[in-house]
Amino acid sequence: MILTNILNLAKMICSEVLSEGSIAVDATAGNGYDALYLCNAVGAGGHVYAFDVQEQALAATAERLENEAEFANYTLVHDGHQNMSSHIRPEHKGHISVVMFNLGFLPGSDKSIVTRAETTIPAVKTSLELLACGGITAVAVYTGQDGGKEEEKEIRSFCAGLDYHKFKVLEAEIINKPGFPIKLFCMEKV
Ligand code: SAH
DSSP, rough: OOOSSHHHHHHHHTTOOTTTEEEEESSSTTTTTHHHHHHHHHHOOOOOEEEEEEEEHHHHHHHHHHHOOSOOOOEEEEEEEGGGGGSOOOTTTOOOEEEEEOOOOOSSSSSSBBBOHHHHHHHHHHHHHHEEEEEEEEHHHHSSTTHHHHHHHHHHHHHSOOOTTTHHHHHHOOOSSSOEEEEEEEEEEE
């Protein structure tokens, strides 16, 4: 199945622009599933940066990558994604193919540590500067948790305001999913 969840759609879109040697960023490492996907997609010659503010998330990501990634082609960063620019090597700036944000809280962990629009929006803005032409920033937003609806509203409004001649923006949602909506925004740099 393709539409089992919205992250699958995000990965399908990202796969179109990732190839051996690509540089990618997982802006919210969480349990490391997206970082694992990115590491295997960019190959031995590529590189993946994965950010999280929680030690627990980085430990889970490190364990997953050590056990399951095909290559040791990643850097784990214990810092907020709003500071991503200061951790990306100068030669990778402007050459990043994909930045993935999977927002919300770490499943099975402290629900009070959650992404927030005030840091998410600056991080998304920075990601757009770091992208190569043709690169994609994909943002999955969960409206169920505390502050989630506001975060979605602000991201949508930021995305809708992007210059059409500089970025193409897709909004997607599985509209018959029970429970709270999950939105996907994909921004492609022209
Ligand atoms: N909601 C998703 C998982 C999200 S995990 C799901 O259900 O699958 C989101 C991760 O973002 C968490 O591990 C959290 O620690 C991290 N996070 C929160 N604020 C952050 C920030 N400013 N920078 C980087 N990571 C952040």
